[in-house]
Amino acid sequence: MADPLLSVRNLRIEFPTRRGTLVAVDDISFDIHQGEVLGVVGESGAGKSLTGTSIIGLLEPPGRIAGGEIRLEGERIDTLSYEKMRRIRGKKIGAIFQDPLTSLNPLYTVGRQLVETIQTHTDMTPTKARERAVELLHEVGIPAADRRIDSYPHQFSGGMRQRVVIALALCANPKLIIADEPTTALDVSIQAQILALIKKLCREHGTAVMLVTHDMGVIAETAHRVAVMYAGRIAELGPVRDVIKHPKHPYTVGLMGSIPSIGHDLERLAQIQGSMPRLTDIPPGCAYNPRCPKVFDRCFVDRPDPIDLGDHLAACWLYDRADAGLGSERTPEAMTA
């Protein structure tokens, strides 16, 4: 396989507070390849958004990268100065955030913001840059782009604004787009349109996308691979079809079971008891142990690292082959019977 476009190794993000240091992201590793959509899914507070913001270098103090490395095309980007990172952001990495209103400057026309961004990263003449801006707006599906380009952000509807933000992220033809909950603030019909657009861009430009969301449905629609995060760690990572149809980690199993689905007439949904621990009291061992239906003694002591199960990783002691003596009784099939 070719070298990955983005490679994150043992990333650790900490927040020093007066009650001690909180570890918000704890030793996570993953790759994103060219043209691939990696979904990152998890509950609020799982650390998925922080992972995204640390990759684009916009981690807000006092949060800090305390360990590990982030490489883009082989070059380390987590140690770059703010100025150097600013040049990479936009040129090589684009960002789409949840609320399109806060990503756009309300005082400037959409066209001016696009032209400025294009000129920052390329050496186009103003006329050329404007042509490119119209082209981009057209590409993200804004009707009558040559006229709408001189409108202000508030003159666009929510869905159209998110399209403008996507156009803005595309200005310099980035290799990677970090999309943090890009459809959460939008209505369902608009959500479908935006997801179709992201998929199209990926296909046509070979752009890689890291899609951060809490919605498994969005992942199923859009992503190629998915990383399931829980309490700052990756619980499971694998091809999206595999993870959804054959989840391995008990957390993923619980998550899938708790999504109501049309056509299943259930009196009760399968539910995971309790809630994700706050960062201040993550239990020792596996962070999922208080809620896990298959917990056993080892889970309270050791923290599991992702275990390779073919093309699928799961951080769960159930799958530890080295744990031989007990292993046979704890195969997933035996547990679910």
Add this chain to the structure above:
Amino acid sequence: MTAQPIARPTAATRPDTDRPLVQVDGLARYFDVSKPFLNRLFEGDKRQILKAVDGVSFEIPRGQTFSLVGESGCGKSTIARTVVGLYPPSRGKVMFEGAEISALTTRRAMLPYRNRIQMIFQDPYASLNPRWRVRDIIAEPLTAHHNVTDTGAIDRRVGELLSLVNLSPKDGAKFPHEFSGGQRQRISIARALASQPDFLVCDEPTSALDVSVQAQILNLMKDLQTQFGLTYLFISHNLQVVYHVSDRVGVMYLGRLVEWSDKKTLFTHPRHPYTRMLLDTIPDLDMTGRERQPVAGEVPNPINPPSGCPFHPRCPHAEDRCRAELPTAKPSPEGSMVACHAVEEGRLPAEPRQVAPAVATA
């Protein structure tokens, strides 16, 4: 349920079970969104009226769940707030056990119904007073009208209510910020149950929660419904959740109900083009490879709704009649009520949906 049951009649033992508990008839709610008087005077603007809800009728039988589903701005939350009496209706009426509660304009006249109609809100971070202890929040419906004054009895009842929503009675001494979103929503439910209501209006109760917590809350709400014979008006934009909780479902678009029927019919034989579009937007968790056809366009501005059928600018089946004339709801062969000219004229053939997919998990 091992906690002490709270003595109250169940649905079965109540008299008058034939009549729907809640009837909403021709309900409309307009908001004046014009600029202030002086601005209008100088700028020559006209008065602007937002018709958030316009002519909506439905009934909810005792012990059942009726859901309203639609995109933002369709008026579903306005209906919720009008039904519980937070807004007076501009037109139409809300009946509770046959009494027209929307005509009760003073707070005192409404008091006899206050205990019986309660609401669960969307945002668990805004629905609990941050300066109050949980015990006082839950006890407020009991103490507000001095109907219970004995502190011991109140504490016991608060403890029962907390256990009922699966929290510890000890949580009563804490403040809301010490709880997670899901736990706060449980506290909100406990407060709503404190006055032993018959009817709960739930305005997007799980849309601010994570999926695993959403399942807990939905299960809790179903259990409480079974236990106390509660009647729900459930507001949501999430079709999967609506399918899970409802008996009957109404689809709203721009302040009007466009289609309503029992849940099975609506999801298997959707008639209205908007209902079909909504069903198409449900993400495909079963990975059937179905290519979704995203629908063009967005919800228009409700201040200037389109003429005729409000859906016509986005509807692939729109004709001249749709642009001119507002459709009225007519029964379809499957028994649902549909407000669509194309359906009425037989231009839109039935299109049954397969909604029971192969088992999702292995």
Add this chain to the structure above:
Amino acid sequence: MTVQDTAPDIGDSHPTVDPSAVRQGGRSWWQRALDSDIFYSYRRSPITIIASIVTLAFFVGAVFAPWIAPYDPFNPASLNLMDGLVPPMSESMFTGNYFFLGTDQQGRDIFSAILFGSRISLLVAFSAVLLSMVLGVTLGLVAGYVGGWVDSLIMRIADIQLSFPGILVALLIFGVARAVLPRDMQDDMAIYVLILAIGLSFWVQYARTVRGSTMVEKSKEYVQAARLIGLPTWVIMFRHVLPNVMGPVLVIATISLALAIISEATLSFLGVGVPPTQPSLGTLIRIGNDFLFSGEWWMTLFPGIALVMLALSVNLLGDWLRDALNPKLR
């Protein structure tokens, strides 16, 4: 794959309910106070600690002035004209009495006069702040919660008052009181008139702030939940909304306490404040001012320093409180 626990969710872990439990388990108010972010930011700010110690010293000095002060400066019987105009840190040539900060022309000890003067200054400032706070918070709460023409009326009055400087409003009220009250009551009533004048000129700031936050809180769902219980409007306003809008009010109160101290001093300096028989810090400065050019600088300098220290430390406390209560600066 149904591996989840699908057992009923309700009540299974709490078979019996102990009624006293709902009141236990929480932490008491002082435990929460010691552990709070506000106390933490206090501990970490040396300037605030110094400011609070200075303020506290003034308060103690003012409250216990009769016991602390070495002389009684307002008892004519104990005054000795022979002690007049003694410089600081020296003894009277005639009586041998020691005066830490010197004396005035009537032989009053300046240090004692400052203690008694800050007593008057603080009393006036505190009462004025309390008056303006009660008035402003109530009007702001009503304007923000009720809205409509009530809101318009209250806020237009506030706008009109804001177009005059506060001190001018106070002078106006003072002038009216002079005209209304009989001459022999004027000295006795001076303090109350002063409180009223300063109090009425300060309410607008509270009203505006409270109105704004009330409108934000009013739209929150806990207020709607309270309406659904059927509570009367005033109960919702004072029991639910009020505690949630008090944060900024405390900040304004602290900062306007400093302003009120200075306003009182200004009015007294202008001669419309408390009478010289009961001098406040402002009156002391005015009296001393006449002697400034004849070399008795201590009569005006020490009350002036006291006034600046008091106002400055109260102001620093207010600044700290504003930052500590602002989540964005934490």
